[in-house]
Amino acid sequence: MVLAVAVSKKDAEKARKFLISRGIINFSYNPASSRDKIFFPLAESEIAEEALKDLKVKHAVVRKRLKKKESKKVELPPFDMIGEIAIFELPKEFRDKPETEREKAAKKIARDIMANQKNIKTVAVKTGGIKGPFRIRSFKVVAGNRSTITIHKEHGCRFKLDVSKAYYSPRLSFERKRISSLIKEKETVFVPFAGVGPFAIIIAKNHPSASVYANELNPDAYRYLVENIKLNKVSNVIPIPGDARDLKTKEYWRIADRVVMPLPMSADQFLDVAFHLAKKGGTVHFYYFTDSIESAERVVMEAAEREGRKIKIIESRVVRDYSPDIIEVVVDFQIL
Numbered sequence: 112m113v114l115a116v117a118v119s120k121k122d123a124e125k126a127r128k129f130l131i132s133r134g135i136i137n138f139s140y141n142p143a144s145s146r147d148k149i150f151f152p153l154a155e156s157e158i159a160e161e162a163l164k165d166l167k168v169k170h171a172v173v174r175k176r177l178k179k180k181e182s183k184k185v186e187l188p189p190f191d192m193i194g195e196i197a198i199f200e201l202p203k204e205f206r207d208k209p210e211t212e213r214e215k216a217a218k219k220i221a222r223d224i225m226a227n228q229k230n231i232k233t234v235a236v237k238t239g240g241i242k243g244p245f246r247i248r249s250f251k252v253v254a255g256n257r258s259t260i261t262i263h264k265e266h267g268c269r270f271k272l273d274v275s276k277a278y279y280s281p282r283l284s285f286e287r288k289r290i291s292s293l294i295k296e297k298e299t300v301f302v303p304f305a306g307v308g309p310f311a312i313i314i315a316k317n318h319p320s321a322s323v324y325a326n327e328l329n330p331d332a333y334r335y336l337v338e339n340i341k342l343n344k345v346s347n348v349i350p351i352p353g354d355a356r357d358l359k360t361k362e363y364w365r366i367a368d369r370v371v372m373p374l375p376m377s378a379d380q381f382l383d384v385a386f387h388l389a390k391k392g393g394t395v396h397f398y399y400f401t402d403s404i405e406s407a408e409r410v411v412m413e414a415a416e417r418e419g420r421k422i423k424i425i426e427s428r429v430v431r432d433y434s435p436d437i438i439e440v441v442v443d444f445q446i447l
């Protein structure tokens with residue numbers, strides 16, 4: 112029995128696109144149908160069930176006997192979809208093969224992805240991790256029109272970016288919606304590490320009375336952030352170029368009701384900045400790559416002690432599995 116999501120036939124296309132865009136469809140199995148329903152195979156993970164909360168059509172998660180795909184030599188691996196660009200990881204069995212064989216396999220998978228998803232214009236294979244202070248993906252385009260510039264739609268907003276020059280992950284979509292849902296009237300929100308603007312712009316669009324400061328170091332990402340503010344017609348985002356380290360000025364001292372820190376690789380090194388920006392009573396959302404929720408909470412508590420601030424942890428949770436030993440955790444805490 113395979114984990115599957117059941118939707119009515121009229122909603123099937125919408126649901127299929129959603130599952131692919133979140134990378135949670137299980138391509139090893141074929142969908143099945145009953146008289147009025149379609150059953151899509153789901154990836155077996157908590158992340159999949161969490162992501163389904165955003166699926167706008169009526170659905171149910173069930174166990175269903177589905178047929179394993181047999182005809183294909185290469186099954187489609189999960190892939191991230193950013194706008195019209197799909198990025199996938201070459202399955203393990205090809206990793207130690209000669210370069211020519213790997214390239215052939217990558218091209219075949221890319222063609223299969225394009226055949227499956229008509230709106231994809233470019234397909235790329237990962238060539239390494241997300242690297243450097245700007246968190247840039249390493250990939251090689253293997254099919255399609257080769258453009259790495261696209262517009263990604265999320266929660267009613269549009270984000271233009273060049274995926275070879277700026278960071279974007281559709282996997283954080285749930286977090287962006289969650290944080291946006293917490294914002295109150297007239298809040299001042301600070302987003303250091305804003306990238307091309309998803310957290311800041313989604314918050315600003317949903318809360319016109321809020322003031323949202325968005326800081327970004329990567330000049331390319333910053334250029335798109337400014338462009339995306341215009342594209343989404345939000346007038347309450349204040350973009351700040353440069354290093355978050357330089358935010359410790361008089362101007363920004365304790366002005367924020369909320370600080371969002373989406374730099375899980377090294378956010379621990381910027382907790383002093385968050386304490387500088389956040390008001391008494393303010394909330395900080397601290398994203399962090401670690402091995403356990405406890406160690407992320409410890410990092411936060413030690414930083415609070417160093418800064419001489421009292422805090423209360425509101426909630427900590429796992430955002431996603433990052434690698435076999437590392438999880439991304441978010442700790443929401445309030446400054447007392």
Ligand SMILES: C[S@@+](CC[C@H](N)C(=O)[O-])C[C@H]1O[C@@H](n2cnc3c(N)ncnc32)[C@H](O)[C@@H]1O
Nearest residue numbers: 244245278279304305306327328329354355373
């Ligand atoms: C993981 S990305 C998150 C981007 C965006 N918030 C999102 O959710 O897509 C982290 C971003 O922080 C930026 N960054 C890294 N170090 C920085 C620093 N010292 N000051 C400001 N931004 C920084 C990177 O360039 C990158 O765009």
